[in-house]
Amino acid sequence: RGELQCVGATTLDEFRQHIEKDAALERRFQPVYVGEPTVEDTIAILRGLKPRYESHHGVKIKDAALVAAAKLSARYITERFLPDKAIDLIDEAASRLAMELESVPTEIDEVQRRLTQLELAARQLQEETEASAREQLADIEAEMEDQRRQLASLREQWEAEKLGLGDVQSVRQELEQAVREFDQLQTAIKQKQAAGQPVGEGEYQKLYELDLRRRQLQERIEEEAEEPAKEEADRPAKKLLRQQVTEEEIAEVVSAWTGIPLSRMQETEKAKLLVMEERLHQRVIGQDEAVAAVSNAVRRSRSGLQDPNRPIGSFIFLGPTGVGKTELCKALAEVMFDDENAMIRLDMSEFMERHTVSRLIGAPPGYVGYEEGGRLTEAVRRRPYCVVLLDEIEKAHRDVFNVLLQVLDDGRLSDNQGHTVDFTNTIIVMTSNIGSQAIQRVTEEGGDEQVIREAVSAALSAHFLPEFLNRIDESIVFHPLSRDQIRRIVDLQVERLRQRLVEHGWSLDVTEAARDRIAAVGYDPIFGARPLKRVIQQRIENPLAQELLRGQLPPGGGVRVDVRDAEFTFEPLAAEERAEKSRVETVAVN
Structure with missing residues (x-):
């Protein structure tokens, strides 16, 4: 007795589960609670460890890298604690450089x-x-x-x-x-x-x-x-072999761990962000206000000016069906991630009942599906930098909005297993058809923008709670599409059809007259651009499929779609015309 010195280390959860239950064992130890060090304390710890890691990996670690490791890990790696996660960042960044020195870049x-x-x-x-x-x-x-x-x-x-x-x-x-x-x-x-x-x-x-x-x-x-x-x-703009761990190497490791782009923006990315509206307008026709609002939110995020405790942006897209609300979300995902499907999409019509709210954050303990987690929280945990689309938000049960309040205000949400999910790197978009009839009516009557906004604001206030609306960055009105905008959308739809045919070895030429006819038949001020897809499918794709199956078009051939007596016609393209068409398209793309 008195000769044995024993020091143990464990977590609070394990202490409560294994030691605190046994009073005889607990009283033989003096609990010493060790809290998580601050960012400043972590930087001091890293400075003490710096020589050891420099000697082990054979690289130089700059002091700015230590500061970046502490600050970036504290902000972006939420499920681990300091100084452990900051030390791992330094270790991995240094080991990456050491491996690059010994292998092919x-x-x-x-x-x-x-x-x-x-x-x-x-x-x-x-x-x-x-x-x-x-x-x-x-x-x-x-x-x-x-x-x-x-x-x-x-x-x-x-x-x-x-x-x-x-x-x-x-x-x-x-x-x-x-x-x-x-x-x-x-x-x-x-x-x-x-x-x-x-x-x-x-x-x-x-x-x-x-x-x-x-x-x-x-x-x-x-x-x-x-x-x-x-x-x-x-020297070259970017070196293949580096000997110093800087804040840029730390940011690259954090990006690899979390999927959040933190590395210094290259000049090409800066140029793309400055013309982001143009890139979005390649897919979304009109709706300048919505495109500008989303572009500004992304630029604030990548330049580091956004509020670190809130999502990148939260918007409600309002307007009639078929005017580009969902299409803008797909275009945003494509611009940011090069994939239009790189977004989390939840149809709120699946959350109309009160008990379905638990599917967002996971079932409570004792219920079926507790181990699976929530659809929203699990998706954001796996991809913290994303676009979250909540489609037709007005159909969700009112309890869903109570869950969203925390996300919109604090940028975080706790799931059923106690994990805190970080939403500060997401763009949250909610679409709704609320007020679409008022928008349609005022537009037809020639009302100005202020009248439309007042009508939409009244419709929103009647359906949503004030505390919910107050946490949203912007409520953006999507206006009905004009005939000129419908005609431009026809060009986009025809180009997509042409790309699908090119993949199978055929070329497609749709004349201006045929495009005008598609726009005239598919124009519907109430349903927006959706009728265009049906017109192209029924009047172009279906007859074209029959021509292909009959063998009227040889493999590697082409077809010209024209209009005669208000009906679409299909004619094979000559080899010279196909070559000229391919050359013109190549020049246009370049």
Whole structure:
């Protein structure tokens, strides 16, 4: 008794479950509650660990990287605690650089893999005799030549950077050896002094020389580390081999863990964000106010000016059916993630009953489906940077809005298992047909924008609670589509049909007269653009499918759609016309 010293470490949950239940065991320990350190404390801890990780990975870790690791992990990695998650960030970022120094850079590996894929495709196409295969082969060979030039340039840059790194790596090895010898000799001297043994003058002299050598090598490494900054203007914009862990490397690791783009924006991305309205208008015709509001929200997020405790943006899209509310969400997902399906879509008609509310955050303990989690919370946990579309929000039960209040105000939501899900990197869009009749009526009567807004505001206030409406950034009115806008949508729909035919080896030419006829037949001020799809499907796609099945169009052929006596006609395209059409389309795309 009194001779055994025991220190244990556990979590609060495990302490309550295993130790607190046993009073006899608990009273033999003195609980010491250790709270999570602050960001400032974490930075101090990381500075103490920095030499150990630099020595282990053989890279330099800048102080700005330590600060970024503490701040970014505290904000974006919500399910773990400091300093553990910040230390892991530093460790992974340093190990990535160390691996890149010893292996082929990622940029070269990606080009090599793409070149291998193209070579395989070219070998297979060389065995084909069709004209379409020869055209494909020519395109692939042109891309292969471009990839080979890019690969040669990257390899030349890599070899040049490796020559400069060889000296630094050898200096680092010398430094590690000098540090080991210094520590060993210093320990031996201290042991002799503690034992009362005399220490020779030669040992002190050697200790001094090792310390001097250690300092000189450290200064050389620091000078080499500063060299890239001085010669930045003469070197490539992006180095393949890096020796310093900066805040950019930390941001890349956080992005890989969470899917949230945090790395410094390249000039190309900045240019895209500045013209984001134009990119969205390539799919969404009209609705300038809605496109501008969504674009501004994304720009605020990527420039770092958004409120860190709220979603990127929260909107209610109001308007008649078929005017582009859902299409704008798809276009936004395509612009941000290069995939229109990269969004979380929930149809609120599935949450009309009170008991269905639990499906959003998960069933309570003891009920079926408790282990599965909620549809909304689980989806956002897996993809925290996304567009959340709540379609036809007016059909949801009123209790659903109580759940959404926390999301809109604080940017977080707790699921049935106690996990707090972060919504601060989501764009929340709710669509509704509330007030669509008023919008339609006022538009037909020639009313101005202010009259429409007053009518819509009255309809919203009658259906939604004030505390819910007050937490939404903007309520955006989508106006009925004009004939001119319907005509422009026809061009978009026809282009999609043409792309589908191109995938099967056919070309399509729809004349201006045929496009005008589609717009005239499909125009409906009440149902918006949806009738256009039915017209194209019934009047164009169905007859075209029959022509293809009858063999009227040879493989690799083309068809021209025209209109005669208010009826659509289908004529095969001559080979010369197909070639000219393909050339014009290629020039237009480029």
